[in-house]
Amino acid sequence: MSRAVMDMPRQLPLDLPLTPRYGAEDFLVSPCNEAAYAMIERWPDWPHPVLRLVGPEGAGKTHLAAIWAERARATTATAAEVTLAAVPDLADAPALVVEDCDRGGLDEHAFFHLLNAMRSSGRSLLLTARSVPEVWGLATPDLLSRLRQSPAVDIGAxxxxxxxxxxxxxxxxxxxxxxxxxxxxxxxxxxxxxxxxxxxxxxxxxxxxxxxxxxxxxxxxxxxxxxxxxxx
Known part of the structure:
Protein backbone atom coordinates (compact mmCIF):
# COMPACT_ATOMS: atom_id res chain seq x y z
CA MET A 1 0.00 0.00 0.00
CA SER A 2 1.39 3.43 -0.94
CA ARG A 3 2.23 6.07 1.63
CA ALA A 4 -0.43 8.35 0.08
CA VAL A 5 -3.14 5.75 0.61
CA MET A 6 -1.99 4.99 4.16
CA ASP A 7 -2.10 8.68 5.06
CA MET A 8 -5.52 9.24 3.49
CA PRO A 9 -7.78 10.91 6.08
CA ARG A 10 -11.01 9.34 7.13
CA GLN A 11 -14.05 10.68 5.33
CA LEU A 12 -16.36 12.98 7.21
CA PRO A 13 -19.81 11.36 7.01
CA LEU A 14 -22.83 13.55 6.34
CA ASP A 15 -25.35 12.98 9.11
CA LEU A 16 -28.36 12.87 6.82
CA PRO A 17 -31.62 11.96 8.53
CA LEU A 18 -33.23 8.69 7.51
CA THR A 19 -36.97 9.02 7.14
CA PRO A 20 -38.59 6.10 8.99
CA ARG A 21 -41.11 4.01 7.10
CA TYR A 22 -44.26 3.58 9.14
CA GLY A 23 -46.47 1.68 6.72
CA ALA A 24 -48.36 -1.42 7.81
CA GLU A 25 -46.25 -3.48 5.40
CA ASP A 26 -43.09 -2.34 7.23
CA PHE A 27 -44.21 -3.50 10.68
CA LEU A 28 -42.67 -6.80 11.79
CA VAL A 29 -45.07 -8.89 13.86
CA SER A 30 -43.69 -11.29 16.46
CA PRO A 31 -44.89 -12.81 19.77
CA CYS A 32 -43.79 -9.72 21.70
CA ASN A 33 -46.02 -7.33 19.76
CA GLU A 34 -48.73 -9.46 18.16
CA ALA A 35 -51.32 -8.61 20.85
CA ALA A 36 -50.75 -4.89 20.30
CA TYR A 37 -50.86 -5.31 16.54
CA ALA A 38 -54.08 -7.33 16.79
CA MET A 39 -55.72 -4.58 18.86
CA ILE A 40 -54.76 -1.96 16.29
CA GLU A 41 -56.18 -4.21 13.58
CA ARG A 42 -59.35 -4.73 15.60
CA TRP A 43 -60.33 -1.05 15.55
CA PRO A 44 -63.05 0.28 15.53
CA ASP A 45 -64.22 -2.69 17.58
CA TRP A 46 -62.38 -1.58 20.71
CA PRO A 47 -63.65 -2.35 24.22
CA HIS A 48 -63.25 1.32 25.20
CA PRO A 49 -62.83 4.64 23.32
CA VAL A 50 -59.38 5.09 24.88
CA LEU A 51 -56.56 2.59 24.41
CA ARG A 52 -53.12 2.79 26.01
CA LEU A 53 -50.15 1.35 24.09
CA VAL A 54 -47.31 0.63 26.51
CA GLY A 55 -43.79 -0.48 25.69
CA PRO A 56 -40.09 0.40 26.02
CA GLU A 57 -38.28 2.95 23.90
CA GLY A 58 -37.96 1.84 20.30
CA ALA A 59 -40.45 -1.00 20.70
CA GLY A 60 -42.62 0.13 17.80
CA LYS A 61 -45.26 2.24 19.55
CA THR A 62 -44.92 5.13 17.11
CA HIS A 63 -45.03 2.75 14.16
CA LEU A 64 -48.23 1.10 15.41
CA ALA A 65 -49.73 4.51 16.18
CA ALA A 66 -48.95 5.65 12.63
CA ILE A 67 -50.61 2.56 11.17
CA TRP A 68 -53.71 3.21 13.26
CA ALA A 69 -53.69 6.96 12.52
CA GLU A 70 -53.79 6.30 8.79
CA ARG A 71 -56.63 3.81 9.19
CA ALA A 72 -58.67 5.96 11.60
CA ARG A 73 -57.83 9.30 9.91
CA ALA A 74 -56.48 10.35 13.29
CA THR A 75 -54.64 13.51 14.23
CA THR A 76 -51.32 12.92 16.01
CA ALA A 77 -49.96 15.10 18.83
CA THR A 78 -47.41 14.79 21.59
CA ALA A 79 -48.51 15.00 25.20
CA ALA A 80 -46.71 18.35 25.45
CA GLU A 81 -49.08 19.73 22.80
CA VAL A 82 -52.17 18.94 24.88
CA THR A 83 -52.97 22.35 26.37
CA LEU A 84 -56.30 23.87 27.39
CA ALA A 85 -56.22 26.06 24.29
CA ALA A 86 -55.60 23.05 22.03
CA VAL A 87 -58.19 20.70 23.56
CA PRO A 88 -61.19 21.86 21.47
CA ASP A 89 -59.39 21.29 18.17
CA LEU A 90 -57.82 18.01 19.29
CA ALA A 91 -61.14 16.69 20.59
CA ASP A 92 -62.83 17.63 17.31
CA ALA A 93 -60.58 15.33 15.27
CA PRO A 94 -62.16 12.12 13.89
CA ALA A 95 -59.69 10.21 16.08
CA LEU A 96 -56.56 11.15 18.01
CA VAL A 97 -53.12 9.80 18.88
CA VAL A 98 -51.26 11.33 21.82
CA GLU A 99 -47.64 10.19 22.03
CA ASP A 100 -45.13 10.15 24.92
CA CYS A 101 -47.66 10.57 27.71
CA ASP A 102 -45.07 9.72 30.38
CA ARG A 103 -42.30 12.09 29.29
CA GLY A 104 -43.07 14.69 31.97
CA GLY A 105 -44.53 18.16 31.83
CA LEU A 106 -48.06 16.88 31.23
CA ASP A 107 -50.79 19.51 31.60
CA GLU A 108 -53.04 17.33 33.75
CA HIS A 109 -55.98 19.71 33.70
CA ALA A 110 -55.96 19.87 29.89
CA PHE A 111 -55.42 16.14 29.58
CA PHE A 112 -58.36 15.40 31.88
CA HIS A 113 -60.62 17.62 29.75
CA LEU A 114 -59.39 15.92 26.57
CA LEU A 115 -60.16 12.45 27.94
CA ASN A 116 -63.66 13.54 28.96
CA ALA A 117 -64.32 15.15 25.59
CA MET A 118 -63.19 12.10 23.62
CA ARG A 119 -65.19 9.75 25.80
CA SER A 120 -68.36 11.81 25.59
CA SER A 121 -68.14 12.03 21.79
CA GLY A 122 -67.28 8.36 21.38
CA ARG A 123 -64.20 9.23 19.31
CA SER A 124 -61.21 6.93 19.61
CA LEU A 125 -58.04 8.00 21.43
CA LEU A 126 -54.74 6.11 21.35
CA LEU A 127 -52.14 6.96 24.01
CA THR A 128 -48.53 5.81 23.87
CA ALA A 129 -46.19 5.60 26.86
CA ARG A 130 -43.23 3.63 28.15
CA SER A 131 -44.92 2.92 31.49
CA VAL A 132 -48.26 2.67 33.27
CA PRO A 133 -50.00 5.83 34.60
CA GLU A 134 -49.31 4.87 38.21
CA VAL A 135 -45.65 5.82 37.74
CA TRP A 136 -46.17 9.02 35.73
CA GLY A 137 -46.17 11.12 38.91
CA LEU A 138 -49.70 12.40 38.35
CA ALA A 139 -51.11 14.76 40.99
CA THR A 140 -54.73 14.62 39.78
CA PRO A 141 -56.58 11.60 41.20
CA ASP A 142 -59.47 11.95 38.75
CA LEU A 143 -57.08 11.86 35.80
CA LEU A 144 -55.37 8.75 37.12
CA SER A 145 -58.77 7.14 37.65
CA ARG A 146 -59.81 7.93 34.07
CA LEU A 147 -56.61 6.46 32.70
CA ARG A 148 -56.96 3.32 34.79
CA GLN A 149 -60.41 2.75 33.29
CA SER A 150 -58.93 2.54 29.78
CA PRO A 151 -57.53 -0.81 28.63
CA ALA A 152 -53.84 -1.17 27.91
CA VAL A 153 -51.97 -3.42 25.53
CA ASP A 154 -48.27 -4.08 26.06
CA ILE A 155 -45.38 -4.48 23.68
CA GLY A 156 -42.83 -6.77 25.30
CA ALA A 157 -39.09 -7.04 24.90
Whole structure:
Protein backbone atom coordinates (compact mmCIF):
# COMPACT_ATOMS: atom_id res chain seq x y z
CA MET A 1 0.00 0.00 0.00
CA SER A 2 1.39 3.43 -0.94
CA ARG A 3 2.23 6.07 1.63
CA ALA A 4 -0.43 8.35 0.08
CA VAL A 5 -3.14 5.75 0.61
CA MET A 6 -1.99 4.99 4.16
CA ASP A 7 -2.10 8.68 5.06
CA MET A 8 -5.52 9.24 3.49
CA PRO A 9 -7.78 10.91 6.08
CA ARG A 10 -11.01 9.34 7.13
CA GLN A 11 -14.05 10.68 5.33
CA LEU A 12 -16.36 12.98 7.21
CA PRO A 13 -19.81 11.36 7.01
CA LEU A 14 -22.83 13.55 6.34
CA ASP A 15 -25.35 12.98 9.11
CA LEU A 16 -28.36 12.87 6.82
CA PRO A 17 -31.62 11.96 8.53
CA LEU A 18 -33.23 8.69 7.51
CA THR A 19 -36.97 9.02 7.14
CA PRO A 20 -38.59 6.10 8.99
CA ARG A 21 -41.11 4.01 7.10
CA TYR A 22 -44.26 3.58 9.14
CA GLY A 23 -46.47 1.68 6.72
CA ALA A 24 -48.36 -1.42 7.81
CA GLU A 25 -46.25 -3.48 5.40
CA ASP A 26 -43.09 -2.34 7.23
CA PHE A 27 -44.21 -3.50 10.68
CA LEU A 28 -42.67 -6.80 11.79
CA VAL A 29 -45.07 -8.89 13.86
CA SER A 30 -43.69 -11.29 16.46
CA PRO A 31 -44.89 -12.81 19.77
CA CYS A 32 -43.79 -9.72 21.70
CA ASN A 33 -46.02 -7.33 19.76
CA GLU A 34 -48.73 -9.46 18.16
CA ALA A 35 -51.32 -8.61 20.85
CA ALA A 36 -50.75 -4.89 20.30
CA TYR A 37 -50.86 -5.31 16.54
CA ALA A 38 -54.08 -7.33 16.79
CA MET A 39 -55.72 -4.58 18.86
CA ILE A 40 -54.76 -1.96 16.29
CA GLU A 41 -56.18 -4.21 13.58
CA ARG A 42 -59.35 -4.73 15.60
CA TRP A 43 -60.33 -1.05 15.55
CA PRO A 44 -63.05 0.28 15.53
CA ASP A 45 -64.22 -2.69 17.58
CA TRP A 46 -62.38 -1.58 20.71
CA PRO A 47 -63.65 -2.35 24.22
CA HIS A 48 -63.25 1.32 25.20
CA PRO A 49 -62.83 4.64 23.32
CA VAL A 50 -59.38 5.09 24.88
CA LEU A 51 -56.56 2.59 24.41
CA ARG A 52 -53.12 2.79 26.01
CA LEU A 53 -50.15 1.35 24.09
CA VAL A 54 -47.31 0.63 26.51
CA GLY A 55 -43.79 -0.48 25.69
CA PRO A 56 -40.09 0.40 26.02
CA GLU A 57 -38.28 2.95 23.90
CA GLY A 58 -37.96 1.84 20.30
CA ALA A 59 -40.45 -1.00 20.70
CA GLY A 60 -42.62 0.13 17.80
CA LYS A 61 -45.26 2.24 19.55
CA THR A 62 -44.92 5.13 17.11
CA HIS A 63 -45.03 2.75 14.16
CA LEU A 64 -48.23 1.10 15.41
CA ALA A 65 -49.73 4.51 16.18
CA ALA A 66 -48.95 5.65 12.63
CA ILE A 67 -50.61 2.56 11.17
CA TRP A 68 -53.71 3.21 13.26
CA ALA A 69 -53.69 6.96 12.52
CA GLU A 70 -53.79 6.30 8.79
CA ARG A 71 -56.63 3.81 9.19
CA ALA A 72 -58.67 5.96 11.60
CA ARG A 73 -57.83 9.30 9.91
CA ALA A 74 -56.48 10.35 13.29
CA THR A 75 -54.64 13.51 14.23
CA THR A 76 -51.32 12.92 16.01
CA ALA A 77 -49.96 15.10 18.83
CA THR A 78 -47.41 14.79 21.59
CA ALA A 79 -48.51 15.00 25.20
CA ALA A 80 -46.71 18.35 25.45
CA GLU A 81 -49.08 19.73 22.80
CA VAL A 82 -52.17 18.94 24.88
CA THR A 83 -52.97 22.35 26.37
CA LEU A 84 -56.30 23.87 27.39
CA ALA A 85 -56.22 26.06 24.29
CA ALA A 86 -55.60 23.05 22.03
CA VAL A 87 -58.19 20.70 23.56
CA PRO A 88 -61.19 21.86 21.47
CA ASP A 89 -59.39 21.29 18.17
CA LEU A 90 -57.82 18.01 19.29
CA ALA A 91 -61.14 16.69 20.59
CA ASP A 92 -62.83 17.63 17.31
CA ALA A 93 -60.58 15.33 15.27
CA PRO A 94 -62.16 12.12 13.89
CA ALA A 95 -59.69 10.21 16.08
CA LEU A 96 -56.56 11.15 18.01
CA VAL A 97 -53.12 9.80 18.88
CA VAL A 98 -51.26 11.33 21.82
CA GLU A 99 -47.64 10.19 22.03
CA ASP A 100 -45.13 10.15 24.92
CA CYS A 101 -47.66 10.57 27.71
CA ASP A 102 -45.07 9.72 30.38
CA ARG A 103 -42.30 12.09 29.29
CA GLY A 104 -43.07 14.69 31.97
CA GLY A 105 -44.53 18.16 31.83
CA LEU A 106 -48.06 16.88 31.23
CA ASP A 107 -50.79 19.51 31.60
CA GLU A 108 -53.04 17.33 33.75
CA HIS A 109 -55.98 19.71 33.70
CA ALA A 110 -55.96 19.87 29.89
CA PHE A 111 -55.42 16.14 29.58
CA PHE A 112 -58.36 15.40 31.88
CA HIS A 113 -60.62 17.62 29.75
CA LEU A 114 -59.39 15.92 26.57
CA LEU A 115 -60.16 12.45 27.94
CA ASN A 116 -63.66 13.54 28.96
CA ALA A 117 -64.32 15.15 25.59
CA MET A 118 -63.19 12.10 23.62
CA ARG A 119 -65.19 9.75 25.80
CA SER A 120 -68.36 11.81 25.59
CA SER A 121 -68.14 12.03 21.79
CA GLY A 122 -67.28 8.36 21.38
CA ARG A 123 -64.20 9.23 19.31
CA SER A 124 -61.21 6.93 19.61
CA LEU A 125 -58.04 8.00 21.43
CA LEU A 126 -54.74 6.11 21.35
CA LEU A 127 -52.14 6.96 24.01
CA THR A 128 -48.53 5.81 23.87
CA ALA A 129 -46.19 5.60 26.86
CA ARG A 130 -43.23 3.63 28.15
CA SER A 131 -44.92 2.92 31.49
CA VAL A 132 -48.26 2.67 33.27
CA PRO A 133 -50.00 5.83 34.60
CA GLU A 134 -49.31 4.87 38.21
CA VAL A 135 -45.65 5.82 37.74
CA TRP A 136 -46.17 9.02 35.73
CA GLY A 137 -46.17 11.12 38.91
CA LEU A 138 -49.70 12.40 38.35
CA ALA A 139 -51.11 14.76 40.99
CA THR A 140 -54.73 14.62 39.78
CA PRO A 141 -56.58 11.60 41.20
CA ASP A 142 -59.47 11.95 38.75
CA LEU A 143 -57.08 11.86 35.80
CA LEU A 144 -55.37 8.75 37.12
CA SER A 145 -58.77 7.14 37.65
CA ARG A 146 -59.81 7.93 34.07
CA LEU A 147 -56.61 6.46 32.70
CA ARG A 148 -56.96 3.32 34.79
CA GLN A 149 -60.41 2.75 33.29
CA SER A 150 -58.93 2.54 29.78
CA PRO A 151 -57.53 -0.81 28.63
CA ALA A 152 -53.84 -1.17 27.91
CA VAL A 153 -51.97 -3.42 25.53
CA ASP A 154 -48.27 -4.08 26.06
CA ILE A 155 -45.38 -4.48 23.68
CA GLY A 156 -42.83 -6.77 25.30
CA ALA A 157 -39.09 -7.04 24.90
CA UNK A 158 -38.17 -8.30 21.42
CA UNK A 159 -37.17 -11.92 20.97
CA UNK A 160 -34.13 -12.94 18.94
CA UNK A 161 -36.12 -13.61 15.78
CA UNK A 162 -37.59 -10.11 15.82
CA UNK A 163 -34.23 -8.48 16.55
CA UNK A 164 -32.69 -10.36 13.64
CA UNK A 165 -35.46 -9.26 11.30
CA UNK A 166 -35.24 -5.66 12.54
CA UNK A 167 -31.47 -5.52 12.01
CA UNK A 168 -31.86 -6.81 8.45
CA UNK A 169 -34.64 -4.29 7.78
CA UNK A 170 -32.60 -1.40 9.19
CA UNK A 171 -29.64 -2.29 6.98
CA UNK A 172 -31.92 -2.56 3.95
CA UNK A 173 -33.57 0.78 4.76
CA UNK A 174 -30.13 2.38 4.64
CA UNK A 175 -29.26 0.50 1.43
CA UNK A 176 -26.37 -1.25 3.17
CA UNK A 177 -25.18 -4.63 1.89
CA UNK A 178 -24.17 -6.65 4.96
CA UNK A 179 -23.24 -10.30 5.24
CA UNK A 180 -25.49 -12.44 7.44
CA UNK A 181 -22.46 -13.27 9.59
CA UNK A 182 -22.46 -9.67 10.82
CA UNK A 183 -26.03 -9.95 12.08
CA UNK A 184 -25.40 -13.32 13.70
CA UNK A 185 -22.26 -11.97 15.41
CA UNK A 186 -23.94 -8.99 17.07
CA UNK A 187 -27.24 -10.64 17.99
CA UNK A 188 -26.09 -12.52 21.12
CA UNK A 189 -23.97 -9.58 22.29
CA UNK A 190 -26.27 -6.59 21.88
CA UNK A 191 -28.82 -5.08 24.23
CA UNK A 192 -32.21 -6.73 23.74
CA UNK A 193 -34.13 -3.73 22.48
CA UNK A 194 -35.19 -2.28 19.16
CA UNK A 195 -33.78 1.09 20.19
CA UNK A 196 -30.36 -0.55 20.60
CA UNK A 197 -30.67 -2.08 17.13
CA UNK A 198 -31.42 1.35 15.68
CA UNK A 199 -28.41 2.91 17.43
CA UNK A 200 -26.12 0.10 16.32
CA UNK A 201 -27.06 0.25 12.65
CA UNK A 202 -26.90 4.06 12.56
CA UNK A 203 -23.45 4.02 14.17
CA UNK A 204 -22.20 1.29 11.85
CA UNK A 205 -23.41 3.26 8.85
CA UNK A 206 -21.54 6.38 9.97
CA UNK A 207 -18.40 4.46 10.92
CA UNK A 208 -18.24 2.50 7.67
CA UNK A 209 -18.70 5.68 5.66
CA UNK A 210 -16.04 7.56 7.62
CA UNK A 211 -13.55 4.71 7.07
CA UNK A 212 -14.52 4.21 3.45
CA UNK A 213 -15.07 0.51 3.94
CA UNK A 214 -17.90 -1.96 4.08
CA UNK A 215 -19.45 -3.25 7.29
CA UNK A 216 -17.63 -6.38 8.38
CA UNK A 217 -17.92 -8.65 11.39
CA UNK A 218 -14.81 -7.19 13.14
CA UNK A 219 -16.05 -3.63 12.56
CA UNK A 220 -19.51 -4.50 13.88
CA UNK A 221 -18.09 -6.08 17.03
CA UNK A 222 -15.77 -3.11 17.58
CA UNK A 223 -18.65 -0.64 17.26
CA UNK A 224 -20.83 -2.76 19.51
CA UNK A 225 -18.12 -2.76 22.20
CA UNK A 226 -17.71 1.01 21.89
CA UNK A 227 -21.43 1.55 22.30
CA UNK A 228 -21.50 -0.74 25.31
CA UNK A 229 -18.77 1.36 26.93
CA UNK A 230 -20.77 4.52 26.31
CA UNK A 231 -18.22 5.97 23.92
CA UNK A 232 -20.39 5.82 20.80
Missing amino acids: PDEALLRAVLVKLFVDRQLVVDTSVVEAVLPRMERSLAAAQRLVATLDREALSRGRRITRPLALQVLETLAQGEG
